[in-house]
Amino acid sequence: MSVLVAYATHSGATRTLAETLAATLEERGVAVELADLQEGPDPAGHDAVVLGSAVRAESFEKTAVNWAKTHLDVLVSRPLAVFSCSGSASDPAKGGKQKATDAFLGSLPLRPVAVKNFPGWVLMERIPVHERMLLKSLRTPTGDFRDLSAVAAWAREIAPQLTR
Numbered sequence: 001m002s003v004l005v006a007y008a009t010h011s012g013a014t015r016t017l018a019e020t021l022a023a024t025l026e027e028r029g030v031a032v033e034l035a036d037l038q039e040g041p042d043p044a045g046h047d048a049v050v051l052g053s054a055v056r057a058e059s060f061e062k063t064a065v066n067w068a069k070t071h072l073d074v075l076v077s078r079p080l081a082v083f084s085c086s087g088s089a090s091d092p093a094k095g096g097k098q099k100a101t102d103a104f105l106g107s108l109p110l111r112p113v114a115v116k117n118f119p120g121w122v123l124m125e126r127i128p129v130h131e132r133m134l135l136k137s138l139r140t141p142t143g144d145f146r147d148l149s150a151v152a153a154w155a156r157e158i159a160p161q162l163t164r
């Protein structure tokens, strides 16, 4: 039994969530390959997949979208869990919803067994200068909003669905 935990990140927060997911699944005896989608991991050799993406401009990272399109036939043939990592997921007014996730799932015929929107971080020193200007002009709240214990709890929750 092996699970691919694959992620697309821009400023690094999604990687830390993916690492937490991978470590928590491994604690439960699941063999995990953790991979940055820029490395183009092949999901075909795995029994299940967890796909995570950072959110920018209300969208999943292009790497995640293109990878999902490329491997669609594999992703629909085994358990798939999807998560996003964004600034707005920490906003209670969003009620756990994330436009980018809904758009991603609406654009492809994927049927994930679980979907979750996690808060990441907005750390100016981790993003390019031109994007800092944009975020400042939008008055985007900055800080580290991650809740790694919630990420670990989700991994424990979805483990039976991935390994069934």
Ligand SMILES: Cc1cc2nc3c(=O)[nH]c(=O)nc-3n(C[C@H](O)[C@H](O)[C@H](O)COP(=O)(O)O)c2cc1C
Binding pocket: 008, 009, 010, 011, 012, 013, 014, 015, 053, 054, 055, 056, 057, 058, 059, 085, 086, 087, 088, 089, 119, 120, 121, 122, 123, 127, 131, 134, 135
């Ligand atoms: C240029 C830029 C645009 C962003 N756009 C959004 C957005 O539309 N919605 C949102 O909730 N968060 C947005 N964010 C916040 C990111 O989702 C957040 O920083 C998250 O941690 C990104 O994951 P990463 O660190 O793995 O790249 C944006 C961040 C940047 C730098």
